[in-house]
Amino acid sequence: MSTVVDDIHHEEHHDHKPSGITRWLFTTNHKDIGSLYLWFSLIMFFIGGAMAMVIRAELFQPGLQLVEPNFFNQMTTVHGLIMVFGAVMPAFTGLANWMIPMMIGAPDMALPRMNNWSFWILPFGFAILLSSLFLEGGGPNFGWTFYAPLSTTYSNDSTALFVFSMHILGISSIMGAINVIVTIMNMRAPGMNYMKMPLFVWTWLITAFLLIAVMPVLAGAVTMVLTDKYFGTSFFDAAGGGDPVMFQHIFWFFGHPEVYIMILPSFGIISAIIPAFTRKQLFGYASMVYATASIAILSFLVWAHHMFTTGMPVFAELFFMYCTMLIAVPTGVKVFNWVATMWRGAMTFETPMLFALAFVILFTIGGFSGLMLAITPVDFQYHDTYFVVAHFHYVLVTGAVFSIMAAAYYWLPKWTGHMYDETLAKLHFWTSLISVNVLFFPMHFAGLAGMPRRIPDYSIQFADVNQITSIGGFAFGLSQLIFLWLCIKCVRGGEKAAAKPWEGAEGLEWTVPSPAPYHTFEKPPKVE
Amino acid sequence: MADSQQSQRPDNSKIVKRLLLTVAGMFAFGFALVPLYDVFCEVTGFNGRTKNEAVAATHQTVDKSRTVNVQFITRNAKGIPWKFEPSVKQVQVHPGEVRVVNFLAGNPTSGDMVAQAIPSVAPAEASLYLNKVECFCFNQQPLKAGDNTEMPMQFYLDPEIPDHITTLTLSYTLYDMTANATAETLAQLQTTE
Numbered sequence: 001m002s003t004v005v006d007d008i009h010h011e012e013h014h015d016h017k018p019s020g021i022t023r024w025l026f027t028t029n030h031k032d033i034g035s036l037y038l039w040f041s042l043i044m045f046f047i048g049g050a051m052a053m054v055i056r057a058e059l060f061q062p063g064l065q066l067v068e069p070n071f072f073n074q075m076t077t078v079h080g081l082i083m084v085f086g087a088v089m090p091a092f093t094g095l096a097n098w099m100i101p102m103m104i105g106a107p108d109m110a111l112p113r114m115n116n117w118s119f120w121i122l123p124f125g126f127a128i129l130l131s132s133l134f135l136e137g138g139g140p141n142f143g144w145t146f147y148a149p150l151s152t153t154y155s156n157d158s159t160a161l162f163v164f165s166m167h168i169l170g171i172s173s174i175m176g177a178i179n180v181i182v183t184i185m186n187m188r189a190p191g192m193n194y195m196k197m198p199l200f201v202w203t204w205l206i207t208a209f210l211l212i213a214v215m216p217v218l219a220g221a222v223t224m225v226l227t228d229k230y231f232g233t234s235f236f237d238a239a240g241g242g243d244p245v246m247f248q249h250i251f252w253f254f255g256h257p258e259v260y261i262m263i264l265p266s267f268g269i270i271s272a273i274i275p276a277f278t279r280k281q282l283f284g285y286a287s288m289v290y291a292t293a294s295i296a297i298l299s300f301l302v303w304a305h306h307m308f309t310t311g312m313p314v315f316a317e318l319f320f321m322y323c324t325m326l327i328a329v330p331t332g333v334k335v336f337n338w339v340a341t342m343w344r345g346a347m348t349f350e351t352p353m354l355f356a357l358a359f360v361i362l363f364t365i366g367g368f369s370g371l372m373l374a375i376t377p378v379d380f381q382y383h384d385t386y387f388v389v390a391h392f393h394y395v396l397v398t399g400a401v402f403s404i405m406a407a408a409y410y411w412l413p414k415w416t417g418h419m420y421d422e423t424l425a426k427l428h429f430w431t432s433l434i435s436v437n438v439l440f441f442p443m444h445f446a447g448l449a450g451m452p453r454r455i456p457d458y459s460i461q462f463a464d465v466n467q468i469t470s471i472g473g474f475a476f477g478l479s480q481l482i483f484l485w486l487c488i489k490c491v492r493g494g495e496k497a498a499a500k501p502w503e504g505a506e507g508l509e510w511t512v513p514s515p516a517p518y519h520t521f522e523k524p525p526k527v528e
Numbered sequence: 529m530a531d532s533q534q535s536q537r538p539d540n541s542k543i544v545k546r547l548l549l550t551v552a553g554m555f556a557f558g559f560a561l562v563p564l565y566d567v568f569c570e571v572t573g574f575n576g577r578t579k580n581e582a583v584a585a586t587h588q589t590v591d592k593s594r595t596v597n598v599q600f601i602t603r604n605a606k607g608i609p610w611k612f613e614p615s616v617k618q619v620q621v622h623p624g625e626v627r628v629v630n631f632l633a634g635n636p637t638s639g640d641m642v643a644q645a646i647p648s649v650a651p652a653e654a655s656l657y658l659n660k661v662e663c664f665c666f667n668q669q670p671l672k673a674g675d676n677t678e679m680p681m682q683f684y685l686d687p688e689i690p691d692h693i694t695t696l697t698l699s700y701t702l703y704d705m706t707a708n709a710t711a712e713t714l715a716q717l718q719t720t721e
């Protein structure tokens with residue numbers, strides 16, 4: 001894809017913007033809103049991270065030392081909710097806001113005022129969720145999966161707040177997704193046809209459709225929990241003719257596509273970064289698009305792999321086992337394409353590339369443990385143990401979060417106009433890489449040996465492994481402070497960044513100056 | 529350059545409307561999963577629930593060549609201190625043969641109560657072949673303070689039951705329904721005075 005922009009200087013002179021707090025409150029500018037999302041997500045990452053530190057501190061030794069079991073359960077629950085809905089998803093939405101209009105040559109998102117709303121309701125949603133922790137009796141303690149009857153019969157009154165906050169987060173994601181779809185369908189520059197779109201745009205388009213399809217189902221599930229708890233319905237209550245297992249079906253019908261919502265945009269990011277630092281075209285562009293689409297479609301057919309132990313008939317167990325394994329095929333196509341892109345490329349190892357490479361390797365490890373979990377008979381042993389915790393942290397932390405870090409390093413020069421501090425960045429990468437493996441790799445062994453998840457105490461034979469894990473956890477937590485410091489430093493100053501700071505980078509975003517002017521592509525660029 | 533982009537841009541509101549309709553549709557679909565799940569389970573026996581109504585024993589055949597072990601389990605849900613147990617833990621039946629098993633219930637509290645037993649069968653597949661001619665679980669069960677009762681359950685296994693099912697477990701969970709008692713049940717509590 002080669003692009004020509006007629007006259008970039010044209011765009012700089014109307015670079016005026018309102019100032020002060022009202023700029024941020026009332027902004028409809030996609031770059032402002034993108035920045036808001038990204039900062040919000042970083043703050044949530046640290047709040048959720050602090051909760052993880054509480055969990056790891058309690059688990060440092062067997063026995064109960066620091067916190068009550070009920071508080072421990074609130075920590076695991078709210079950590080999960082914050083990281084999923086507060087850190088990873090808003091980070092992707094922030095990246096979408098910043099990059100999609102610039103990548104397709106559009107002046108802004110299609111629905112800028114809705115864009116402002118979809119961001120600004122988020123802080124309120126999380127304020128409600130977090131405030132529930134300070135109520136008498138505490139906040140939600142039933143796990144991020146809020147299985148009935150834990151969330152209905154056995155939960156306390158903070159459940160109403162939990163449900164309300166989930167509604168708000170859901171509405172925000174749905175509005176964000178609608179905006180992305182309309183932008184991509186209607187705002188592409190002339191000549192930017194679908195098969196020329198960067199993969200980040202493609203993967204986000206598919207993600208947005210997944211969001212539209214499953215966030216309403218989540219809203220339905222939390223609503224049913226609410227009415228079961230407060231209004232006497234019996235959706236999930238056997239006494240009234242309902243079925244608690246049905247909760248799991250409805251939840252995972254949302255939940256499994258949700259995990260792909262958290263990884264598809266990563267695939268797009270990695271597909272941008274690897275070619276840039278390999279100085280080669282992405283291998284198999286079209287197959288990447290089809291692989292993404294087939295992962296999205298298959299993700300609706302595998303939900304019950306989270307429920308192998310609920311006593312399903314053998315036929316259902318086998319059906320979900322094979323469908324789950326089938327997903328590994330398009331995923332493998334992607335990994336193959338990334339590796340093939342690197343093959344005989346002129347590779348350099350700037351920080352975005354380091355994170356991207358770590359992503360490819362470590363995400364694949366997460367995929368492998370996923371395959372192990374997909375084998376029904378062995379899942380009976382692994383289910384609800386630390387093996388599952390290890391699996392989803394490999395795909396989510398070294399997968400989704402690493403890709404977000406890679407994206408941040410890749411586009412920070414474009415956002416701020418400054419190069420980030422490469423020494424700090426390398427330090428951040430290496431400390432993160434080592435500590436994240438010290439943190440999550442031993443969890444596989446704890447799980448295989450039978451240590452259950454979501455329990456504040458454990459039997460003595462798991463002591464060593466947990467100590468190592470906790471040390472890795474603290475180190476990983478501290479390493480992220482480097483990233484925070486680096487971001488602040490980069491916003492404030494640094495070496496001036498060129499319009500295209502990466503030699504091999506491609507795409508329309510690199511044709512505008514750095515920092516990207518407040519308004520870009522008010523006249524559409526020509527794409528050839 | 530394409531200055532005319534503004535004019536040729538398709539209408540956003542059309543796509544937005546379609547997407548909003550999809551959102552509303554998926555929200556409705558979430559709720560539609562509830563009846564769909566019930567129908568699905570009824571047809572496949574997926575969740576081990578038995579039919580909630582009496583089945584007349586009209587068949588002639590009894591398959592004497594096989595016996596199936598039928599086990600009974602009882603359990604009290606949270607908050608109901610009743611005594612609740614089967615008179616026998618298990619019976620051997622030939623498919624097609626009609627049997628009666630009594631369940632004993634007692635209300636040890638000092639208040640009149642109403643309970644309901646909810647059945648479930650494992651393996652779930654077997655629930656399709658367990659037919660109840662009569663069961664206390666079809667109705668709410670009132671018991672006065674301190675009373676005991678014997679509750680019959682009459683059943684047979686469909687002779688079509690697959691060969692590989694040699695044991696099945698019928699489990700009842702007893703729920704406190706005093707707060708949600710039907711008028712009919714309450715009337716029963718009055719008349720037995």
Ligand code: HEM
Nearest residue numbers: 259262263305306328367370371373374383384388392395
């Ligand atoms: C090859 C791809 C994958 C396969 C075969 C796979 C398979 C599985 C299976 C079978 C489970 C259930 C384990 C159990 O509870 O016993 C599971 C759990 C999970 N997976 Fe994956 N997975 C894959 C990729 C992913 C990806 C890409 C993500 C997210 C980015 C993800 C996130 C999760 C999460 C969050 C859970 C745990 C949910 C919970 O119980 O809290 N997985 N996976």
Ligand SMILES: [Cu+2]
Nearest residue numbers: 256259305306
């Ligand atoms: Cu899944």
